Amino acid sequence: MTAAHGNAPQLATDLLALHQAPEILTVVNCWDVVSAKVAAGTEGTRALATASHSIAATLGYPDGEQIPVEEMLDMCGRIAAAVDVPVSADLEGGYGDAPETIRKAIGLGIVGANIEDQLKPLAEAAAQVEAIMAVAEREGVPDFVLNARTDAFVMAGDRDPVEVLADAIARGKAYLDAGAPVVFVPGRVGEAEAAALIDAFGARRLSLICTPVSLTPARMAELGVARVSFGPFAQRVALTAYQQLIEGAQRGEGLPGDVRPLN
Structure with missing residues:
Protein backbone atom coordinates (compact mmCIF):
# COMPACT_ATOMS: atom_id res chain seq x y z
CA MET A 1 0.00 0.00 0.00
CA THR A 2 1.21 3.50 -0.84
CA ALA A 3 0.36 6.01 1.85
CA ALA A 4 -1.38 9.22 0.83
CA HIS A 5 1.13 11.92 0.05
CA GLY A 6 1.51 14.68 2.65
CA ASN A 7 -1.68 16.68 3.01
CA ALA A 8 -3.48 14.87 0.20
CA PRO A 9 -6.55 14.03 2.33
CA GLN A 10 -7.19 17.69 3.13
CA LEU A 11 -6.48 18.80 -0.44
CA ALA A 12 -8.99 16.22 -1.66
CA THR A 13 -11.59 17.53 0.77
CA ASP A 14 -10.89 21.05 -0.46
CA LEU A 15 -11.22 19.96 -4.09
CA LEU A 16 -14.50 18.19 -3.42
CA ALA A 17 -15.86 21.31 -1.71
CA LEU A 18 -14.93 23.38 -4.76
CA HIS A 19 -17.05 21.09 -6.95
CA GLN A 20 -19.99 21.33 -4.56
CA ALA A 21 -19.82 25.11 -4.09
CA PRO A 22 -22.51 27.33 -5.69
CA GLU A 23 -20.00 28.88 -8.11
CA ILE A 24 -18.51 26.89 -10.98
CA LEU A 25 -14.95 25.59 -10.61
CA THR A 26 -12.87 26.77 -13.59
CA VAL A 27 -9.63 24.94 -14.31
CA VAL A 28 -7.39 25.93 -17.22
CA ASN A 29 -5.39 22.75 -17.72
CA CYS A 30 -1.62 22.64 -17.26
CA TRP A 31 0.94 20.27 -18.78
CA ALA A 49 -6.09 19.96 -13.62
CA THR A 50 -3.58 18.38 -15.95
CA ALA A 51 -4.24 17.64 -19.63
CA SER A 52 -3.09 14.17 -20.70
CA HIS A 53 -2.92 15.08 -24.39
CA SER A 54 -0.74 18.08 -23.58
CA ILE A 55 1.60 16.15 -21.29
CA ALA A 56 1.98 13.43 -23.90
CA ALA A 57 2.75 16.02 -26.59
CA THR A 58 5.28 17.73 -24.31
CA LEU A 59 7.13 14.44 -23.89
CA GLY A 60 6.92 13.47 -27.55
CA TYR A 61 4.02 11.00 -27.56
CA PRO A 62 0.69 10.98 -29.41
CA ASP A 63 -2.54 11.09 -27.45
CA GLY A 64 -4.42 7.93 -26.51
CA GLU A 65 -2.39 6.15 -23.80
CA GLN A 66 0.71 5.97 -26.01
CA ILE A 67 2.81 7.54 -23.26
CA PRO A 68 4.18 5.07 -20.68
CA VAL A 69 2.17 5.40 -17.49
CA GLU A 70 5.34 6.01 -15.47
CA GLU A 71 6.13 9.12 -17.52
CA MET A 72 2.58 10.45 -17.22
CA LEU A 73 2.56 9.91 -13.46
CA ASP A 74 6.02 11.44 -13.07
CA MET A 75 4.88 14.70 -14.68
CA CYS A 76 1.65 14.74 -12.66
CA GLY A 77 3.64 14.21 -9.48
CA ARG A 78 6.06 17.01 -10.38
CA ILE A 79 3.12 19.34 -10.92
CA ALA A 80 1.49 18.40 -7.61
CA ALA A 81 4.78 18.92 -5.76
CA ALA A 82 5.28 22.36 -7.30
CA VAL A 83 2.01 23.97 -6.17
CA ASP A 84 -0.08 24.36 -3.02
CA VAL A 85 -3.54 23.96 -4.57
CA PRO A 86 -5.34 20.64 -5.21
CA VAL A 87 -4.36 18.89 -8.43
CA SER A 88 -6.62 16.62 -10.49
CA ALA A 89 -4.89 14.48 -13.13
CA ASP A 90 -6.21 13.45 -16.51
CA LEU A 91 -5.22 9.77 -16.60
CA GLU A 92 -7.05 8.77 -19.79
CA GLY A 93 -8.54 5.27 -19.38
CA GLY A 94 -6.19 4.30 -16.56
CA TYR A 95 -3.42 2.68 -18.65
CA GLY A 96 -4.69 -0.86 -18.36
CA ASP A 97 -5.32 -0.84 -14.60
CA ALA A 98 -7.19 2.27 -13.50
CA PRO A 99 -7.38 1.49 -9.75
CA GLU A 100 -3.62 0.79 -9.58
CA THR A 101 -2.84 3.93 -11.59
CA ILE A 102 -4.98 5.95 -9.17
CA ARG A 103 -3.23 4.35 -6.19
CA LYS A 104 0.14 5.42 -7.58
CA ALA A 105 -1.16 8.91 -8.37
CA ILE A 106 -2.41 9.40 -4.82
CA GLY A 107 1.05 8.54 -3.56
CA LEU A 108 2.36 11.42 -5.68
CA GLY A 109 -0.07 13.96 -4.26
CA ILE A 110 -2.85 13.77 -6.86
CA VAL A 111 -6.29 14.21 -5.23
CA GLY A 112 -8.63 13.91 -8.21
CA ALA A 113 -8.62 12.35 -11.66
CA ASN A 114 -10.38 11.98 -14.98
CA ILE A 115 -10.84 8.36 -16.02
CA GLU A 116 -12.47 7.62 -19.39
CA ASP A 117 -15.06 4.86 -19.72
CA GLN A 118 -14.11 4.41 -23.40
CA LEU A 119 -17.68 3.09 -23.80
CA LYS A 120 -16.90 -0.17 -22.04
CA PRO A 121 -19.97 -2.21 -21.09
CA LEU A 122 -21.79 -0.22 -18.44
CA ALA A 123 -21.48 -2.81 -15.68
CA GLU A 124 -17.72 -3.04 -16.26
CA ALA A 125 -17.29 0.72 -16.34
CA ALA A 126 -19.34 1.21 -13.15
CA ALA A 127 -17.36 -1.52 -11.38
CA GLN A 128 -14.17 0.31 -12.32
CA VAL A 129 -15.50 3.50 -10.73
CA GLU A 130 -16.37 1.60 -7.57
CA ALA A 131 -12.90 0.00 -7.49
CA ILE A 132 -11.19 3.39 -7.90
CA MET A 133 -13.13 4.94 -5.04
CA ALA A 134 -12.39 1.89 -2.85
CA VAL A 135 -8.67 2.26 -3.57
CA ALA A 136 -8.80 5.96 -2.71
CA GLU A 137 -10.44 5.19 0.62
CA ARG A 138 -7.85 2.52 1.41
CA GLU A 139 -5.12 5.01 0.60
CA GLY A 140 -6.54 7.45 3.13
CA VAL A 141 -8.19 9.86 0.65
CA PRO A 142 -11.92 9.12 0.87
CA ASP A 143 -12.79 12.50 -0.68
CA PHE A 144 -10.79 11.75 -3.84
CA VAL A 145 -12.55 13.58 -6.68
CA LEU A 146 -13.05 11.10 -9.47
CA ASN A 147 -14.27 13.06 -12.48
CA ALA A 148 -15.81 9.95 -14.04
CA ARG A 149 -15.74 10.52 -17.77
CA THR A 150 -18.18 9.05 -20.23
CA ASP A 151 -17.23 9.09 -23.89
CA ALA A 152 -20.85 8.86 -25.05
CA PHE A 153 -20.63 12.20 -26.89
CA VAL A 154 -17.01 12.12 -28.10
CA MET A 155 -17.47 8.60 -29.51
CA ALA A 156 -21.02 9.18 -30.75
CA GLY A 157 -20.25 8.78 -34.43
CA ASP A 158 -23.48 8.67 -36.40
CA ARG A 159 -25.64 7.46 -33.50
CA ASP A 160 -29.02 9.11 -32.92
CA PRO A 161 -28.43 12.17 -30.67
CA VAL A 162 -31.35 11.14 -28.49
CA GLU A 163 -29.74 7.76 -27.95
CA VAL A 164 -26.37 9.38 -27.21
CA LEU A 165 -27.87 11.62 -24.53
CA ALA A 166 -29.74 8.71 -22.98
CA ASP A 167 -26.52 6.67 -22.89
CA ALA A 168 -24.61 9.55 -21.24
CA ILE A 169 -27.34 9.91 -18.62
CA ALA A 170 -27.44 6.19 -17.86
CA ARG A 171 -23.68 5.97 -17.59
CA GLY A 172 -23.34 9.10 -15.49
CA LYS A 173 -26.02 7.99 -13.04
CA ALA A 174 -24.34 4.59 -12.71
CA TYR A 175 -20.99 6.24 -11.95
CA LEU A 176 -22.54 8.51 -9.35
CA ASP A 177 -24.21 5.47 -7.76
CA ALA A 178 -20.80 3.76 -7.75
CA GLY A 179 -19.31 6.59 -5.70
CA ALA A 180 -17.98 9.15 -8.16
CA PRO A 181 -18.76 12.69 -6.97
CA VAL A 182 -18.89 14.21 -10.46
CA VAL A 183 -19.36 13.07 -14.06
CA PHE A 184 -17.39 14.47 -16.99
CA VAL A 185 -19.21 14.58 -20.34
CA PRO A 186 -16.85 16.02 -22.96
CA GLY A 187 -17.89 16.62 -26.55
CA ARG A 188 -20.53 18.74 -28.25
CA VAL A 189 -22.91 19.24 -25.36
CA GLY A 190 -25.39 21.99 -26.14
CA GLU A 191 -27.60 23.85 -23.72
CA ALA A 192 -30.51 21.42 -23.97
CA GLU A 193 -28.22 18.43 -23.42
CA ALA A 194 -26.44 20.11 -20.50
CA ALA A 195 -29.78 20.92 -18.87
CA ALA A 196 -30.94 17.32 -19.31
CA LEU A 197 -27.72 15.96 -17.81
CA ILE A 198 -27.96 18.29 -14.82
CA ASP A 199 -31.60 17.38 -14.32
CA ALA A 200 -30.60 13.69 -14.27
CA PHE A 201 -27.47 14.02 -12.12
CA GLY A 202 -28.39 16.95 -9.89
CA ALA A 203 -26.76 20.35 -9.62
CA ARG A 204 -22.98 20.50 -9.24
CA ARG A 205 -22.50 16.93 -10.47
CA LEU A 206 -21.70 17.63 -14.14
CA SER A 207 -18.30 18.57 -15.54
CA LEU A 208 -17.90 19.98 -19.07
CA ILE A 209 -15.07 21.12 -21.33
CA CYS A 210 -14.75 24.52 -22.94
CA THR A 211 -14.09 24.32 -26.68
CA PRO A 212 -14.33 26.86 -29.51
CA VAL A 213 -17.94 25.74 -30.13
CA SER A 214 -19.13 24.98 -26.58
CA LEU A 215 -21.32 26.91 -24.20
CA THR A 216 -19.43 29.68 -22.44
CA PRO A 217 -18.27 29.00 -18.88
CA ALA A 218 -20.60 31.79 -17.74
CA ARG A 219 -23.61 30.01 -19.24
CA MET A 220 -22.45 26.69 -17.81
CA ALA A 221 -22.35 28.33 -14.40
CA GLU A 222 -25.91 29.58 -14.80
CA LEU A 223 -27.10 26.08 -15.65
CA GLY A 224 -25.49 24.52 -12.57
CA VAL A 225 -22.38 22.87 -14.01
CA ALA A 226 -19.88 21.93 -11.29
CA ARG A 227 -16.65 22.33 -13.24
CA VAL A 228 -15.37 23.52 -16.58
CA SER A 229 -11.94 22.63 -17.91
CA PHE A 230 -10.05 23.53 -21.09
CA GLY A 231 -8.27 20.28 -21.93
CA PRO A 232 -5.51 20.57 -24.54
CA PHE A 233 -6.79 23.94 -25.76
CA ALA A 234 -4.77 25.81 -23.12
CA GLN A 235 -1.53 24.42 -24.52
CA ARG A 236 -2.71 25.20 -28.05
CA VAL A 237 -3.32 28.83 -27.06
CA ALA A 238 0.19 29.03 -25.57
CA LEU A 239 1.77 27.48 -28.65
CA THR A 240 -0.20 29.79 -30.93
CA ALA A 241 1.25 32.79 -29.08
CA TYR A 242 4.73 31.22 -29.37
CA GLN A 243 4.30 30.71 -33.10
CA GLN A 244 3.09 34.30 -33.49
CA LEU A 245 6.19 35.52 -31.65
CA ILE A 246 8.39 33.54 -34.04
CA GLU A 247 6.56 34.92 -37.06
CA GLY A 248 6.91 38.46 -35.69
CA ALA A 249 10.62 37.96 -34.98
CA GLN A 250 11.14 36.80 -38.56
CA ARG A 251 9.55 40.08 -39.69
CA GLY A 252 11.97 42.01 -37.51
CA GLU A 253 9.52 42.69 -34.67
CA GLY A 254 10.41 42.57 -30.99
CA LEU A 255 8.62 41.30 -27.91
CA PRO A 256 5.06 42.35 -27.06
CA GLY A 257 4.82 44.88 -24.26
CA ASP A 258 2.87 42.73 -21.80
CA VAL A 259 5.34 39.86 -21.28
CA ARG A 260 5.12 38.60 -17.72
CA PRO A 261 7.90 36.97 -15.68
CA LEU A 262 7.72 33.27 -14.94
CA ASN A 263 6.68 32.33 -11.39
Missing part, protein backbone atom coordinates in the same frame (compact mmCIF):
# COMPACT_ATOMS: atom_id res chain seq x y z
CA ASP A 32 4.27 20.82 -16.99
CA VAL A 33 5.69 22.47 -13.88
CA VAL A 34 6.08 25.95 -15.33
CA SER A 35 2.53 26.06 -16.71
CA ALA A 36 1.26 24.75 -13.36
CA LYS A 37 3.14 27.45 -11.46
CA VAL A 38 1.79 30.17 -13.74
CA ALA A 39 -1.75 28.88 -13.30
CA ALA A 40 -1.46 28.46 -9.53
CA GLY A 41 0.10 31.91 -9.20
CA THR A 42 -2.73 33.61 -11.09
CA GLU A 43 -5.29 35.29 -8.86
CA GLY A 44 -8.51 33.33 -8.66
CA THR A 45 -7.01 29.89 -9.30
CA ARG A 46 -8.34 27.47 -6.68
CA ALA A 47 -7.33 24.13 -8.18
CA LEU A 48 -5.39 22.69 -11.10
Whole structure:
Protein backbone atom coordinates (compact mmCIF):
# COMPACT_ATOMS: atom_id res chain seq x y z
CA MET A 1 0.00 0.00 0.00
CA THR A 2 1.21 3.50 -0.84
CA ALA A 3 0.36 6.01 1.85
CA ALA A 4 -1.38 9.22 0.83
CA HIS A 5 1.13 11.92 0.05
CA GLY A 6 1.51 14.68 2.65
CA ASN A 7 -1.68 16.68 3.01
CA ALA A 8 -3.48 14.87 0.20
CA PRO A 9 -6.55 14.03 2.33
CA GLN A 10 -7.19 17.69 3.13
CA LEU A 11 -6.48 18.80 -0.44
CA ALA A 12 -8.99 16.22 -1.66
CA THR A 13 -11.59 17.53 0.77
CA ASP A 14 -10.89 21.05 -0.46
CA LEU A 15 -11.22 19.96 -4.09
CA LEU A 16 -14.50 18.19 -3.42
CA ALA A 17 -15.86 21.31 -1.71
CA LEU A 18 -14.93 23.38 -4.76
CA HIS A 19 -17.05 21.09 -6.95
CA GLN A 20 -19.99 21.33 -4.56
CA ALA A 21 -19.82 25.11 -4.09
CA PRO A 22 -22.51 27.33 -5.69
CA GLU A 23 -20.00 28.88 -8.11
CA ILE A 24 -18.51 26.89 -10.98
CA LEU A 25 -14.95 25.59 -10.61
CA THR A 26 -12.87 26.77 -13.59
CA VAL A 27 -9.63 24.94 -14.31
CA VAL A 28 -7.39 25.93 -17.22
CA ASN A 29 -5.39 22.75 -17.72
CA CYS A 30 -1.62 22.64 -17.26
CA TRP A 31 0.94 20.27 -18.78
CA ASP A 32 4.27 20.82 -16.99
CA VAL A 33 5.69 22.47 -13.88
CA VAL A 34 6.08 25.95 -15.33
CA SER A 35 2.53 26.06 -16.71
CA ALA A 36 1.26 24.75 -13.36
CA LYS A 37 3.14 27.45 -11.46
CA VAL A 38 1.79 30.17 -13.74
CA ALA A 39 -1.75 28.88 -13.30
CA ALA A 40 -1.46 28.46 -9.53
CA GLY A 41 0.10 31.91 -9.20
CA THR A 42 -2.73 33.61 -11.09
CA GLU A 43 -5.29 35.29 -8.86
CA GLY A 44 -8.51 33.33 -8.66
CA THR A 45 -7.01 29.89 -9.30
CA ARG A 46 -8.34 27.47 -6.68
CA ALA A 47 -7.33 24.13 -8.18
CA LEU A 48 -5.39 22.69 -11.10
CA ALA A 49 -6.09 19.96 -13.62
CA THR A 50 -3.58 18.38 -15.95
CA ALA A 51 -4.24 17.64 -19.63
CA SER A 52 -3.09 14.17 -20.70
CA HIS A 53 -2.92 15.08 -24.39
CA SER A 54 -0.74 18.08 -23.58
CA ILE A 55 1.60 16.15 -21.29
CA ALA A 56 1.98 13.43 -23.90
CA ALA A 57 2.75 16.02 -26.59
CA THR A 58 5.28 17.73 -24.31
CA LEU A 59 7.13 14.44 -23.89
CA GLY A 60 6.92 13.47 -27.55
CA TYR A 61 4.02 11.00 -27.56
CA PRO A 62 0.69 10.98 -29.41
CA ASP A 63 -2.54 11.09 -27.45
CA GLY A 64 -4.42 7.93 -26.51
CA GLU A 65 -2.39 6.15 -23.80
CA GLN A 66 0.71 5.97 -26.01
CA ILE A 67 2.81 7.54 -23.26
CA PRO A 68 4.18 5.07 -20.68
CA VAL A 69 2.17 5.40 -17.49
CA GLU A 70 5.34 6.01 -15.47
CA GLU A 71 6.13 9.12 -17.52
CA MET A 72 2.58 10.45 -17.22
CA LEU A 73 2.56 9.91 -13.46
CA ASP A 74 6.02 11.44 -13.07
CA MET A 75 4.88 14.70 -14.68
CA CYS A 76 1.65 14.74 -12.66
CA GLY A 77 3.64 14.21 -9.48
CA ARG A 78 6.06 17.01 -10.38
CA ILE A 79 3.12 19.34 -10.92
CA ALA A 80 1.49 18.40 -7.61
CA ALA A 81 4.78 18.92 -5.76
CA ALA A 82 5.28 22.36 -7.30
CA VAL A 83 2.01 23.97 -6.17
CA ASP A 84 -0.08 24.36 -3.02
CA VAL A 85 -3.54 23.96 -4.57
CA PRO A 86 -5.34 20.64 -5.21
CA VAL A 87 -4.36 18.89 -8.43
CA SER A 88 -6.62 16.62 -10.49
CA ALA A 89 -4.89 14.48 -13.13
CA ASP A 90 -6.21 13.45 -16.51
CA LEU A 91 -5.22 9.77 -16.60
CA GLU A 92 -7.05 8.77 -19.79
CA GLY A 93 -8.54 5.27 -19.38
CA GLY A 94 -6.19 4.30 -16.56
CA TYR A 95 -3.42 2.68 -18.65
CA GLY A 96 -4.69 -0.86 -18.36
CA ASP A 97 -5.32 -0.84 -14.60
CA ALA A 98 -7.19 2.27 -13.50
CA PRO A 99 -7.38 1.49 -9.75
CA GLU A 100 -3.62 0.79 -9.58
CA THR A 101 -2.84 3.93 -11.59
CA ILE A 102 -4.98 5.95 -9.17
CA ARG A 103 -3.23 4.35 -6.19
CA LYS A 104 0.14 5.42 -7.58
CA ALA A 105 -1.16 8.91 -8.37
CA ILE A 106 -2.41 9.40 -4.82
CA GLY A 107 1.05 8.54 -3.56
CA LEU A 108 2.36 11.42 -5.68
CA GLY A 109 -0.07 13.96 -4.26
CA ILE A 110 -2.85 13.77 -6.86
CA VAL A 111 -6.29 14.21 -5.23
CA GLY A 112 -8.63 13.91 -8.21
CA ALA A 113 -8.62 12.35 -11.66
CA ASN A 114 -10.38 11.98 -14.98
CA ILE A 115 -10.84 8.36 -16.02
CA GLU A 116 -12.47 7.62 -19.39
CA ASP A 117 -15.06 4.86 -19.72
CA GLN A 118 -14.11 4.41 -23.40
CA LEU A 119 -17.68 3.09 -23.80
CA LYS A 120 -16.90 -0.17 -22.04
CA PRO A 121 -19.97 -2.21 -21.09
CA LEU A 122 -21.79 -0.22 -18.44
CA ALA A 123 -21.48 -2.81 -15.68
CA GLU A 124 -17.72 -3.04 -16.26
CA ALA A 125 -17.29 0.72 -16.34
CA ALA A 126 -19.34 1.21 -13.15
CA ALA A 127 -17.36 -1.52 -11.38
CA GLN A 128 -14.17 0.31 -12.32
CA VAL A 129 -15.50 3.50 -10.73
CA GLU A 130 -16.37 1.60 -7.57
CA ALA A 131 -12.90 0.00 -7.49
CA ILE A 132 -11.19 3.39 -7.90
CA MET A 133 -13.13 4.94 -5.04
CA ALA A 134 -12.39 1.89 -2.85
CA VAL A 135 -8.67 2.26 -3.57
CA ALA A 136 -8.80 5.96 -2.71
CA GLU A 137 -10.44 5.19 0.62
CA ARG A 138 -7.85 2.52 1.41
CA GLU A 139 -5.12 5.01 0.60
CA GLY A 140 -6.54 7.45 3.13
CA VAL A 141 -8.19 9.86 0.65
CA PRO A 142 -11.92 9.12 0.87
CA ASP A 143 -12.79 12.50 -0.68
CA PHE A 144 -10.79 11.75 -3.84
CA VAL A 145 -12.55 13.58 -6.68
CA LEU A 146 -13.05 11.10 -9.47
CA ASN A 147 -14.27 13.06 -12.48
CA ALA A 148 -15.81 9.95 -14.04
CA ARG A 149 -15.74 10.52 -17.77
CA THR A 150 -18.18 9.05 -20.23
CA ASP A 151 -17.23 9.09 -23.89
CA ALA A 152 -20.85 8.86 -25.05
CA PHE A 153 -20.63 12.20 -26.89
CA VAL A 154 -17.01 12.12 -28.10
CA MET A 155 -17.47 8.60 -29.51
CA ALA A 156 -21.02 9.18 -30.75
CA GLY A 157 -20.25 8.78 -34.43
CA ASP A 158 -23.48 8.67 -36.40
CA ARG A 159 -25.64 7.46 -33.50
CA ASP A 160 -29.02 9.11 -32.92
CA PRO A 161 -28.43 12.17 -30.67
CA VAL A 162 -31.35 11.14 -28.49
CA GLU A 163 -29.74 7.76 -27.95
CA VAL A 164 -26.37 9.38 -27.21
CA LEU A 165 -27.87 11.62 -24.53
CA ALA A 166 -29.74 8.71 -22.98
CA ASP A 167 -26.52 6.67 -22.89
CA ALA A 168 -24.61 9.55 -21.24
CA ILE A 169 -27.34 9.91 -18.62
CA ALA A 170 -27.44 6.19 -17.86
CA ARG A 171 -23.68 5.97 -17.59
CA GLY A 172 -23.34 9.10 -15.49
CA LYS A 173 -26.02 7.99 -13.04
CA ALA A 174 -24.34 4.59 -12.71
CA TYR A 175 -20.99 6.24 -11.95
CA LEU A 176 -22.54 8.51 -9.35
CA ASP A 177 -24.21 5.47 -7.76
CA ALA A 178 -20.80 3.76 -7.75
CA GLY A 179 -19.31 6.59 -5.70
CA ALA A 180 -17.98 9.15 -8.16
CA PRO A 181 -18.76 12.69 -6.97
CA VAL A 182 -18.89 14.21 -10.46
CA VAL A 183 -19.36 13.07 -14.06
CA PHE A 184 -17.39 14.47 -16.99
CA VAL A 185 -19.21 14.58 -20.34
CA PRO A 186 -16.85 16.02 -22.96
CA GLY A 187 -17.89 16.62 -26.55
CA ARG A 188 -20.53 18.74 -28.25
CA VAL A 189 -22.91 19.24 -25.36
CA GLY A 190 -25.39 21.99 -26.14
CA GLU A 191 -27.60 23.85 -23.72
CA ALA A 192 -30.51 21.42 -23.97
CA GLU A 193 -28.22 18.43 -23.42
CA ALA A 194 -26.44 20.11 -20.50
CA ALA A 195 -29.78 20.92 -18.87
CA ALA A 196 -30.94 17.32 -19.31
CA LEU A 197 -27.72 15.96 -17.81
CA ILE A 198 -27.96 18.29 -14.82
CA ASP A 199 -31.60 17.38 -14.32
CA ALA A 200 -30.60 13.69 -14.27
CA PHE A 201 -27.47 14.02 -12.12
CA GLY A 202 -28.39 16.95 -9.89
CA ALA A 203 -26.76 20.35 -9.62
CA ARG A 204 -22.98 20.50 -9.24
CA ARG A 205 -22.50 16.93 -10.47
CA LEU A 206 -21.70 17.63 -14.14
CA SER A 207 -18.30 18.57 -15.54
CA LEU A 208 -17.90 19.98 -19.07
CA ILE A 209 -15.07 21.12 -21.33
CA CYS A 210 -14.75 24.52 -22.94
CA THR A 211 -14.09 24.32 -26.68
CA PRO A 212 -14.33 26.86 -29.51
CA VAL A 213 -17.94 25.74 -30.13
CA SER A 214 -19.13 24.98 -26.58
CA LEU A 215 -21.32 26.91 -24.20
CA THR A 216 -19.43 29.68 -22.44
CA PRO A 217 -18.27 29.00 -18.88
CA ALA A 218 -20.60 31.79 -17.74
CA ARG A 219 -23.61 30.01 -19.24
CA MET A 220 -22.45 26.69 -17.81
CA ALA A 221 -22.35 28.33 -14.40
CA GLU A 222 -25.91 29.58 -14.80
CA LEU A 223 -27.10 26.08 -15.65
CA GLY A 224 -25.49 24.52 -12.57
CA VAL A 225 -22.38 22.87 -14.01
CA ALA A 226 -19.88 21.93 -11.29
CA ARG A 227 -16.65 22.33 -13.24
CA VAL A 228 -15.37 23.52 -16.58
CA SER A 229 -11.94 22.63 -17.91
CA PHE A 230 -10.05 23.53 -21.09
CA GLY A 231 -8.27 20.28 -21.93
CA PRO A 232 -5.51 20.57 -24.54
CA PHE A 233 -6.79 23.94 -25.76
CA ALA A 234 -4.77 25.81 -23.12
CA GLN A 235 -1.53 24.42 -24.52
CA ARG A 236 -2.71 25.20 -28.05
CA VAL A 237 -3.32 28.83 -27.06
CA ALA A 238 0.19 29.03 -25.57
CA LEU A 239 1.77 27.48 -28.65
CA THR A 240 -0.20 29.79 -30.93
CA ALA A 241 1.25 32.79 -29.08
CA TYR A 242 4.73 31.22 -29.37
CA GLN A 243 4.30 30.71 -33.10
CA GLN A 244 3.09 34.30 -33.49
CA LEU A 245 6.19 35.52 -31.65
CA ILE A 246 8.39 33.54 -34.04
CA GLU A 247 6.56 34.92 -37.06
CA GLY A 248 6.91 38.46 -35.69
CA ALA A 249 10.62 37.96 -34.98
CA GLN A 250 11.14 36.80 -38.56
CA ARG A 251 9.55 40.08 -39.69
CA GLY A 252 11.97 42.01 -37.51
CA GLU A 253 9.52 42.69 -34.67
CA GLY A 254 10.41 42.57 -30.99
CA LEU A 255 8.62 41.30 -27.91
CA PRO A 256 5.06 42.35 -27.06
CA GLY A 257 4.82 44.88 -24.26
CA ASP A 258 2.87 42.73 -21.80
CA VAL A 259 5.34 39.86 -21.28
CA ARG A 260 5.12 38.60 -17.72
CA PRO A 261 7.90 36.97 -15.68
CA LEU A 262 7.72 33.27 -14.94
CA ASN A 263 6.68 32.33 -11.39
